Amino acid sequence: MHVLVTGGCGYIGTNLTQALLGQGHQVTVVDIMWFGNVLAPHKNLKVVQGDIRDAEKIPMQGVDVVMHLANVANDPCGDLDSKLAWEVNALASMQLIELALRYKVKQFMYASSGSVYGVKDEPQVTEDLSLVPISDYNKTKMISERVFLSYQRDIILQCIRPATVCGLSPRMRLDVSVNMMTSQALIKKKMTVFGGNQIRPNIHMKDMIGVYLHFLKLGSQATGVFNAGFENISILDIAKMVDKHVPAEIVITESNDPRSYSLNSDKLLATGFKPRYGVEDAIKEMVAAYQAGAFKDEDNCYNIRTMKKLYGPKVGKG
Numbered sequence: 001m002h003v004l005v006t007g008g009c010g011y012i013g014t015n016l017t018q019a020l021l022g023q024g025h026q027v028t029v030v031d032i033m034w035f036g037n038v039l040a041p042h043k044n045l046k047v048v049q050g051d052i053r054d055a056e057k058i059p060m061q062g063v064d065v066v067m068h069l070a071n072v073a074n075d076p077c078g079d080l081d082s083k084l085a086w087e088v089n090a091l092a093s094m095q096l097i098e099l100a101l102r103y104k105v106k107q108f109m110y111a112s113s114g115s116v117y118g119v120k121d122e123p124q125v126t127e128d129l130s131l132v133p134i135s136d137y138n139k140t141k142m143i144s145e146r147v148f149l150s151y152q153r154d155i156i157l158q159c160i161r162p163a164t165v166c167g168l169s170p171r172m173r174l175d176v177s178v179n180m181m182t183s184q185a186l187i188k189k190k191m192t193v194f195g196g197n198q199i200r201p202n203i204h205m206k207d208m209i210g211v212y213l214h215f216l217k218l219g220s221q222a223t224g225v226f227n228a229g230f231e232n233i234s235i236l237d238i239a240k241m242v243d244k245h246v247p248a249e250i251v252i253t254e255s256n257d258p259r260s261y262s263l264n265s266d267k268l269l270a271t272g273f274k275p276r277y278g279v280e281d282a283i284k285e286m287v288a289a290y291q292a293g294a295f296k297d298e299d300n301c302y303n304i305r306t307m308k309k310l311y312g313p314k315v316g317k318g
Helices: 011-022 075-080 082-102 136-149 177-187 205-221 235-245 279-291 303-314
Strands: 002-006 026-031 045-049 065-068 107-111 156-162 164-166 190-194 199-204 224-228 231-234 249-253
Touching (some): 002 011, 011 026, 011 205, 065 082, 082 107, 082 136, 107 205, 136 156, 156 205, 164 177, 177 235, 177 279, 190 235, 199 205, 199 235, 231 235, 235 249
Parallel strands (some): 026 045, 107 156, 156 224, 164 199, 190 249
């Protein structure tokens, strides 16, 4: 099968691309490479450095499945340049699925976000609840979902709303909660917890990749919107879990982020998917990797730092 992965050089995309190649698929990656490219050459891999806003240059000929991961990721980066976030996350997404339909692509998967729900009082957040996004990033994800769902009669479609991903990647991120606190404990011997009582859903990197491969196998047997998160843990409890493996001081400060919710993924589980990894696995893997020198605390591991270098001077301009 020929799979096009947008954002295939990213934190999740790099692992996903490697997994697809491991299963024998032909893979084309399109990535702007803000964070570089650490994918190893492979006979079944084609890597294209390109901007998804330039849709006509995306090589869609012969593609069977599109996995759309490319986006301006997380709230701080979306807030840095709202115009850029809307162009990349929403407008380019619409152009991408229209291009996929023109080339008769069979299946389209979209990496949305569990953050589209906003602040919820319900004990379990299911796919049928209303979406009340509170940031540009969340809003662009919601709008893109609505665009894609308007085409669901014309293509096999899965919109996946992941929890916060944790764990290792060759293109490492240290600005997501579990990874951030683990790296702080390892490097600074001190973790900063913003608020602490907020409940946040989490998913291990290997399970996140497993979800994409699961839907690739299922094809038309399971379509629509699916939550993907299996551990709903408070920020403070994550810090305490890290502390068990890397003793460190826990400093609690105020938070201006009110989101607190428990993601329910029963709909995904009903399709036959079985999670195999957890937050504690990610912590232990990170500890071993850091001790082996597999990653360092570098600017490239933080999306906002890299985005500021690239786009900071352009914020608010045309």
